[in-house]
Amino acid sequence: DAGITQSPRYKITETGRQVTLMCHQTWSHSYMFWYRQDLGHGLRLIYYSAAADITDKGEVPDGYVVSRSKTENFPLTLESATRSQTSVYFCASSYDGRNSPLHFGNGTRLTVT
């Protein structure tokens, strides 16, 4: 199916573990993004990518790593998970990153115990 898919939908992990959240889009959009959504904060940008092998920090990048070796994939890794990283994570894509809206995946709910 065309669109943007995230996996897993739910994840529980322990403090200190490494976790990778996956994101795959089939539109060949140039831009891809990772947001976290927390009560009272709205959506905050973690990292974004303008094209394969081009990534840049967003508002809250600390503790996260991204890569984009292929246009369609944009995984997000928590190198050593902390409880403050418990959140709902949304991947998004857009055609050109400036004059086009974001298309979001269905999110990954991550709990760090």
Next chain:
Amino acid sequence: EDKVVQSPLSLVVHEGDTVTLNCSYEVTNFRSLLWYKQEKKAPTFLFMLTSSGIEKKSGRLSSILDKKELFSILNITATQTGDSAIYLCAVDQNTGGFKTIFGAGTRLFVKA
């Protein structure tokens, strides 16, 4: 500090009511304002506004931007239970990189 503020934070109405959701912003280098609807999962795009005073309309939903007073409103007429959702306002900035600031959202609940 750049910010986007939505009001009210939550709202309960009855089917058939008309609601107005507010979004005010203080953002440097404004490019556009966007509205999204978030039901149980992913936010979905509603409107993109770039010019003052031009109403965007889609069915029972409409939105308008005032760049002088720095706000936008989202109107929903004849509300239905399916309109129950979180409505997100976001402002894109004209910067060298990518910068979109989201408001915290308005949670709307429509009672049958």
